[in-house]
Amino acid sequence: MSDLTAPGGPAPDLAGDRSYPGTLLVGCALTGVVVLLALVSFVWTPYDPGLIDGLHRLQGPSGEHLLGTDKFGRDELSRIMVGARTTVFVGVVAVGLSVLVGVPLGILGAMGPRWLGELVGRLGDLVLAFPALLLAIMLSAVYGGSTLTAMIAIGIAGIPTFARVTRSGALGVLRSDYVLAARSCGLSAPAIAVRHVLPNVSSLIIVQASVAFAMAILAEAALSFLGLGTPPDVPSWGRMLQESQELLFVAPRLAWVPGAAIALAVLGFNLLGDGLRDRLDPRLKERR
Amino acid sequence: MVGTVLRRLAVFVASLAVSTVVVFAFMVLLPGDPARVALGTDASDAAVDQLRHEFGLDRPLPVQYASWIGGLLTGRLGTSYVSGAQIGPQLADRLQVSLILVLASMVVAVVVAVPLGVWMAVRHRRPIGVVLSALAQLGVAVPAFLAGILLITIFAVRLGWLPANGWTPPAVDPVMFVRQLVLPALALGLVQGAVLTRYVRSAVLDVLREDYLRTARAKGLRPAQALWRHGLRNAAVPVVTVLGLQLATTLVGAVVVERVFVIPGLGSLLLDAVGNRDLLVVQDVVMVLVAAVLLVNLLVDVLYVVLDPRLRLGDA
């Protein structure tokens, strides 16, 4: 097992801990709002998010500007909406990268020869020593910070977790009788992987994807906050937060608005993951 | 027990060795010439070559790697490509600042999470347990830098109780040191504490279901005594794992919080180096952080063996 280099023996686990009712509903609602904001922003925003209006700088919330304006008089709500676009975009690409690389690696680690499983495990442990933020900083030191480097770094950092989740799930499936039956019928390894293993680990992957999405939002916000992510001309929640910092004594609202957006989006994806886990995890169904 | 620890130690050394290769390869093999980067695009080729020679960048890669590793082992980390200053002493100073911040915030996290998590587990069916669980969920969703900004708006801007940012070494002004440490340590610690609380709660809930806790009650221990004497050590095993992972996360998370609070730690050094395209400094700081993450993992492994006698025979 690859557990030798991972800290501790059995992995810490929140899975046995059933979440409270309504978790899935609140999770769906919050993530739904984020995705909806992002989609609507393509068609309509209250104002042009880049529109500078010197007459209406640093205004509080009003009927005209629901969330107020920033130091350039730009409409906060419009910027939050377009920022949601960045958030969702980075999340989808980063998590997509993690899934596309991590899941096949995990299945390969489970179905391939022993040494391959070992190798996948060890590589995962190595990558885990490089957190997303550190990877992104290294990348941007060489290439300069951009949305692309942020997405790649977050995606790479997420690969080992997906590989691990998939591998342990796949190992369970491979031990089952129906796989044995399929094998004895002469079904090839790739066919078993596609027909039996993937469908059975898909719920684990979906749950992990939701949690990884939350992590990606956090990482993207941190990188934009540091100026290593999204470029200045594209609205993003992390950058809005950074711009608010010099005005904390004047307009703390400018920090609270994007801050709340980040926290609620992350909360939404975390709750969605918890709720889906309860709904999809067969282990929990047996227990109760 | 010694065998297990030695084996983990071997794994640590091997991981560290591979990481040095990864970091080195990352910084050297990727396109982009550090000398060119340091001098800017409009520098003459001759000047760039001159600088490359000065930094030893014209040597074969294995030689460069060997001299970098030699420097890391002996503490001579070389000179910055940009400022020409010695990296070693500067890095040591910054590391000290970061460590103080990280340790202070871990103390905050543990002090918040352990009692709260235990309490939430014991009360998990009561309304207060549900409310606290929801709050912990919200806490997990707040990144440390955001927590930092929110704390500044409350305690520095609105209430004016604490300075908004800055750093004073404890030797210079102990009172100011503490006053400036409180908010960043809270920002990092409360967020980690929220994560930890959930794991403590879950671990204690698991332990509460165990048969040996019923045995302890049957012996005549009251519920709280039984949990304290028999439950907590068992619950500590998974919690220590999470704590280790968090310590690693916090080391890196400190990078951002240092920027929020203008603290001259490792994170500011790293970010300034990235801004200045000072690749050797980036390489060294990243290596220190990665080594610290690996070291924490090693310590967790060892602590794990100490806590759980079942792992001591090396048969785990």
Added chain:
Amino acid sequence: MSTVVDPVLRVRDLTIRTRSVELLRGVDLTIGRGERVGLIGESGSGKSITSLAIMGLLPDNVQATGSVRLGERELLGTPERELARVRGRDVAMVFQEPMTALNPTMRIGDQVAEAMLIHHTQPSRAAAADRAIELLEAVRLPDPKALVRAYPHQLSGGQRQRVVLAIALANDPALLICDEPTTALDVTVQQLVLDLLVRGVEERDAAMLFITHDLAVVANVCEQVAVMYGGRIVEAGPVNEVFRRPRHRYTQGLLAASDLAVDPHSGQLRAIAGSVPAAGRFPEGCVFRSRCWKATDQCRAEPPWTGAPHGPGYACWHPAQSEVIT
């Protein structure tokens, strides 16, 4: 069970219910000093909840009414703080699952000594540690001096169960409750553990409540037996009487299904038709009538207790004739 004047345990009309389901109804049990009583029934009949009620370890979400008296002391309704003082000193318990009953991170010796230190039955830590070695020796564990430094995972299931027994006997309890103590053990060590249990209570002249579904073990260990079904005691009496001349049809079925008795008519082992309903799904009237081959309309009414009040007897409208079936 009948003639006990000064009982160690006296349970009267014990009824336990959750918000929606009745788990136990009108249970009476009396155990005298030095007496060993078996409580038998299939799983789901309410045996374990009875033992937890006597130990005062019922979960928060159930309510108990009636009376549970240990010696002179009423346990039902007693605050937890006082109950804790009784538990482990006057009444002790051996559980079913030895593999998980011991704390994996605590040394064996400390776990045994703790039982005495909690109740201050030994003057010092050192005295408790010495006594722990004696207790481990008494349950015939090899090399007890070395064993006190071992952790549970280093012991086999049978050895762990003997440690649990040593803990239970540490304070010379007046009542020892054993909940299926040998079910999880290898057949080869079951008899050894049973012998140790009996010897342990005999030496102390303690009372024993032995819960099991294994009739042979009850015949082997106990003098009195109570048969439980659907949260009620359906028949009680001396083992000899009840096992040789069962009156309640459920007892008869249990005996027929065990290898203690062979159906005189067919000469074959027979099982009771159907399975135990879930809690709360037992029929009104006689709880056994949904599985009983003698049930009539009369069984819709609750059968009264026939025999001595709180003593030997049965609750059945159509009891078997008192013929000897072996």
